[in-house]
Amino acid sequence: MDVRDQLIHAALQVYSQGGSRGATTRRIAELAAVNEVTLFRHFGSKDALISAALGWLAERALALRLPEQPSNPRAELTAFCRAHHRGIYENRALIRKTMAEFEEHPEGAAVAREITAGIERELQGYLSRLRRAGRAGGRWRIGTATAMLMGTLFADAVGRDCMPERYPASADQAVAEYVELFLRAVGATPASRAISR
């Protein structure tokens, strides 16, 4: 790992702890085990470094996929949502910072939006396939349904360390229960499917 990568990693970590105001060039350089001057020689300014670090994160975001042909919606959605939830949870501190700094640095929130856009697309496609196949139905709009599921996962992953008493202790268990509720909401449960036509 060369100096540039070390700085980017250190910047991400320090930024996660204190946001862009709390992330001092001294601490970043220290954590990267690099001279502070080297930081400026590479990136020019603190803001440029943080921006590069967030960009690096956006590039490396892994694209979760949902099967083209839904076969077992409960299992498939649960696995997908668990992975997404884990992704948010692992970066919860950083995500909170980017959202808090939305007014001052909209690019940060743009990164978050970019990363989750693929998740949303995947979910919407899957849902519409379910509905087209007659395996889900009712009077709901796809965008609203995905907003509900993704919002639930987001709030859980971002809030469960602030308010642990409010969420099921096991994240995996919680996600499974959310998916169960969600499937009923969109009429994709065997029983509810029967009545939705």
Added chain:
Amino acid sequence: MDVRDQLIHAALQVYSQGGSRGATTRRIAELAAVNEVTLFRHFGSKDALISAALGWLAERALALRLPEQPSNPRAELTAFCRAHHRGIYENRALIRKTMAEFEEHPEGAAVAREITAGIERELQGYLSRLRRAGRAGGRWRIGTATAMLMGTLFADAVGRDCMPERYPASADQAVAEYVELFLRAVGATPASRAISR
């Protein structure tokens, strides 16, 4: 409004914009139209002022209620959730800051938790009354269901200015659709109720 209240209001506003690191005593005093020294004479330190301001907010939180006897769940839940959503939305900047500073200042997040605890209690009570009356049912736990509904509202209210394309343009309309989906999820829709036993 005396000097103390002016300072508290100004502190809340400046804190909403920049968090505790971005909130300088100079800007707070300026906005309160008060000398900066007066700020320190009243509160001793910046942190004490911010803490007092958040405490003031927690005290004045209005307690939303759901009817003791559910009669029209869709209408009642929609009204309740709209009010809650509006409350989050109006304070979204401040809420984002307190959550971002959770690691450094857990008291801030504690205030948010305290304020929403009443909402959760109300919702859980209402849901259990619905279920006891046989007007909702299925294999879900109350805590999970409320986490889902509140999480959806939270994510929408906090995220719709960062990612406007992801949410229905009208907040009231969005909440109505969330409630509709939620009622189906907990088996409180006429049709789905029939099959839940």
Added chain:
DNA sequence: TAGGCAAGCAAGTGGTTACTTGCATGCCGC
């Protein structure tokens, strides 16, 4: 082996921050 380049190091600059001190001013109750 010579030259260039990346990095370290020490020191400094100008700006901002929270907080303090000392003193002047005006208002309100007695």
Added chain:
DNA sequence: GCGGCATGCAAGTAACCACTTGCTTGCCTA
């Protein structure tokens, strides 16, 4: 009318910040 009390004002302090400069060191390549 007078004493106390809340506030304003000017100035200062010590710390921290992003960022710069000038110089040295060591490694790789030609």
